Amino acid sequence: MSLPQALPGREGGFARVLVCRGCCCGTEHKHPDVDHDAQVEALRAVARVRVVDCVDECAQSNVVIVRPGDGRSIWFGRILDETSTAALCEWLADRAATDIPDLLAGHRFERASVAEAATTVFLRRPT
Numbered sequence: 001m002s003l004p005q006a007l008p009g010r011e012g013g014f015a016r017v018l019v020c021r022g023c024c025c026g027t028e029h030k031h032p033d034v035d036h037d038a039q040v041e042a043l044r045a046v047a048r049v050r051v052v053d054c055v056d057e058c059a060q061s062n063v064v065i066v067r068p069g070d071g072r073s074i075w076f077g078r079i080l081d082e083t084s085t086a087a088l089c090e091w092l093a094d095r096a097a098t099d100i101p102d103l104l105a106g107h108r109f110e111r112a113s114v115a116e117a118a119t120t121v122f123l124r125r126p127t
């Protein structure tokens with residue numbers, strides 16, 4: 001499966017994507033077999049991409065956050081090969097408006113810090 005090239009007239013795409021490139025995501029040190037630049041370029045062909053610093057989910061690197069424009073932020077981790085990148089690009093080419101493809105479902109995760117925050121609030125004793 002090959003990664004997409006920029007679509008004529010569609011540069012910038014529609015869905016917004018945050019691509020983590022912090023201390024772990026996007027590094028050759030942690031993921032030497034991934035062409036990180038090619039991954040970002042492929043995503044830029046189908047979406048508005050912003051490269052961001054560490055989003056505190058390093059165990060899930062490479063992390064990509066999709067914002068389809070309906071208020072959701074959908075977190076994907078371990079986007080580390082051409083297959084998962086291509087599946088993400090195909091979904092983004094449809095503005096991420098369809099159900100998450102099966103191939104990506106296993107990459108989706110709930111942000112740990114959000115779960116921890118919810119648990120903390122839930123377990124906090126009244127003072």
Ligand code: FES
Pocket residue numbers: 020021022023024025053054055056057058059061062063
């Ligand atoms: S570097 Fe991406 S989550 Fe930390």
